[in-house]
Amino acid sequence: MSTSPNYRGLFVGLMTWDMVYLAPHFPKSDEKLVAADATLAAGGPATNAAVCFSYLGNEATVMGSLGQHPIAHLIRSDLESYQVAITDLTPDVTTPPPVSSIIVTAKTGDRAVISLNATRTASRASALPPNFLENIDIILIDGHQMAVAAAISSLAKTQNIPIVIDGGSWKPGFEQILPLADFVICSANFFPPGCDHPAAVFAYLSDLGIPHIAITQGEKPILYRSNGEDGMVAVPQINPVDTLGAGDIFHGAFCYYILQRDFQSALAAAAQVAARSCEFFGTRSSMSASANTDPETGLV
Numbered sequence: 001m002s003t004s005p006n007y008r009g010l011f012v013g014l015m016t017w018d019m020v021y022l023a024p025h026f027p028k029s030d031e032k033l034v035a036a037d038a039t040l041a042a043g044g045p046a047t048n049a050a051v052c053f054s055y056l057g058n059e060a061t062v063m064g065s066l067g068q069h070p071i072a073h074l075i076r077s078d079l080e081s082y083q084v085a086i087t088d089l090t091p092d093v094t095t096p097p098p099v100s101s102i103i104v105t106a107k108t109g110d111r112a113v114i115s116l117n118a119t120r121t122a123s124r125a126s127a128l129p130p131n132f133l134e135n136i137d138i139i140l141i142d143g144h145q146m147a148v149a150a151a152i153s154s155l156a157k158t159q160n161i162p163i164v165i166d167g168g169s170w171k172p173g174f175e176q177i178l179p180l181a182d183f184v185i186c187s188a189n190f191f192p193p194g195c196d197h198p199a200a201v202f203a204y205l206s207d208l209g210i211p212h213i214a215i216t217q218g219e220k221p222i223l224y225r226s227n228g229e230d231g232m233v234a235v236p237q238i239n240p241v242d243t244l245g246a247g248d249i250f251h252g253a254f255c256y257y258i259l260q261r262d263f264q265s266a267l268a269a270a271a272q273v274a275a276r277s278c279e280f281f282g283t284r285s286s287m288s289a290s291a292n293t294d295p296e297t298g299l300v
Helices: 045-055 070-081 146-158 174-180 198-207 246-258 263-277
Strands: 008-012 016-023 037-043 059-064 084-088 099-105 111-114 138-141 163-167 183-186 212-217 220-226 229-233
Touching (some): 008 246, 037 045, 037 070, 045 059, 045 084, 045 138, 045 246, 070 084, 138 246, 146 163, 146 174, 163 174, 183 198, 183 246, 212 263, 220 263, 229 263, 246 263
Parallel strands (some): 008 059, 016 099, 059 084, 163 183
Antiparallel strands (some): 016 037, 099 111, 212 220, 220 229
């Protein structure tokens, strides 16, 4: 584990219950498969990022909709085991939280996901508790609680708290939040209106005044623009076992490292953490207490 200064991160977005199966291939129509392995864990972009941020040695709180359904208690139990605190925006809701069913192919580590996002459990800004930004050092927003995220971003900007946007895919409402962001980390599938290639994405985000932008491309180099300067960061070349959650883990690690390093170095370190996570099945295996750990990252 790291001995770095202890920072506090707020991760705003989706909390799910993930059921993940390791299979020889994706099933065909009417085919039944027997999984080689399976795992259960809390999931969602902000949630996985919070787990990684906490595991690396900082304090994490995930904010989203959970409620009182029995599945919500499973999510709470999993997050408690990784010392991740929860701010529940809908504590009295009794409907189930989103559940994801995921198949990972054993040969390539590719995954197929079917799930419900936070559309049915979107919260209003009025649900925010008092003093929720007290002692917060960094905020990550995944776009699954857009109304709440907009209110948080506006307030965080007045307090000079850095805001990181997880741009996994374009979501309506991002246009309100992006101009307030300090860091936008996009996937190769993040296309704002009128954009269909990385150059257009960089131009769109730069025009909003965002100082630091990156586009991850899986096993290909990370493209970035930092204060107007363009560059690339190489990523480790591995034989992936499971790519599920790699982007989420990347974002959590980035939030950890950007509080200590410059933008390019934080991207490179986060890529190392995300790559290691892909060498194991499930989003938690690389964080197992029984795993051999790297002295810097705390991960296998």
